[in-house]
Amino acid sequence: MGRDARNHFCFCNRLCNGGELFERISEQHTFSERDAANIIKQVLSAINYCHQRNIVHRDLKPENLLLDKDSVNPKVTIIDFGTSGVIDPQKKMSQKFGTPYYIAPEVLKKNYDQKCDLWSCGVILFILLCGYPPFNGINDKNII
Numbered sequence: 001m002g003r004d005a006r007n008h009f010c011f012c013n014r015l016c017n018g019g020e021l022f023e024r025i026s027e028q029h030t031f032s033e034r035d036a037a038n039i040i041k042q043v044l045s046a047i048n049y050c051h052q053r054n055i056v057h058r059d060l061k062p063e064n065l066l067l068d069k070d071s072v073n074p075k076v077t078i079i080d081f082g083t084s085g086v087i088d089p090q091k092k093m094s095q096k097f098g099t100p101y102y103i104a105p106e107v108l109k110k111n112y113d114q115k116c117d118l119w120s121c122g123v124i125l126f127i128l129l130c131g132y133p134p135f136n137g138i139n140d141k142n143i144i
Contacts, residue, residue, distance in 0.1 A: 018067030018074050021124075025062055029131040036128040039065075042076040043121055051114045054087040058097040058107070060120035062127065087114050100143040101133045108144060 018024070021039065025031075031039070043065065050057060057064075059080060067074040083097040094110040097103075104119035106112035126134045137143040 014077055015068075018069045020063050021065040021067060021076070022062035024067060024074075025127060025131075031128040033129065036125060038073055039076055039128060040121060040125050043078065043124070044118075046076070046078050047117050047121065050084075051087070051117070054089065054114075055081075056085055056087050056093070056114040057081060057117050057120075058083045058085065059099060059102075060117055060124065061099050061102045062124060065124075089113075100140045101135060103144065 043060070047057065047060070057078065059082070060078070064078060064080040066077045066079055068077075085093065085095070087093070092111045092113055094112075096107060096110055098107055098116070098120070102120040102123045104112060104116040106119075107116050123134060133143075135143050
């Protein structure tokens with residue numbers, strides 16, 4: 001059997017010693033528009049890369065965004081692809097994945113595509129700018 005790249009996985013590790021974006025939000029509470037734009041631009045670029053390859057993340061949240069140590073313009077790395085999936089562009093997905101604050105309404109209706117990741121990005125951006133989530137509740141059911 002020959003070495004076929006489609007049958008192999010390559011893992012690249014990167015040191016992200018700046019911690020999770022969630023921790024940075026907890027420390028700073030809000031971000032300037034420039035800093036929020038820098039972070040979201042990187043996340044959208046990475047998600048676009050995934051979507052062009054028919055991969056959907058389905059659990060984007062600040063806990064899954066790691067930063068490097070640079071405090072001025074930190075580089076963002078997306079982690080935890082455990083709930084990710086391969087998209088069939090001709091079909092909608094129906095599995096319910098995600099975290100209550102960040103889950104798209106279409107996911108809750110079990111009829112969605114890769115755009116569910118964009119909803120999550122919008123919620124993250126809201127939190128970066130405002131310091132709190134756009135939806136609130138005393139438990140997951142209330143948030144959803």
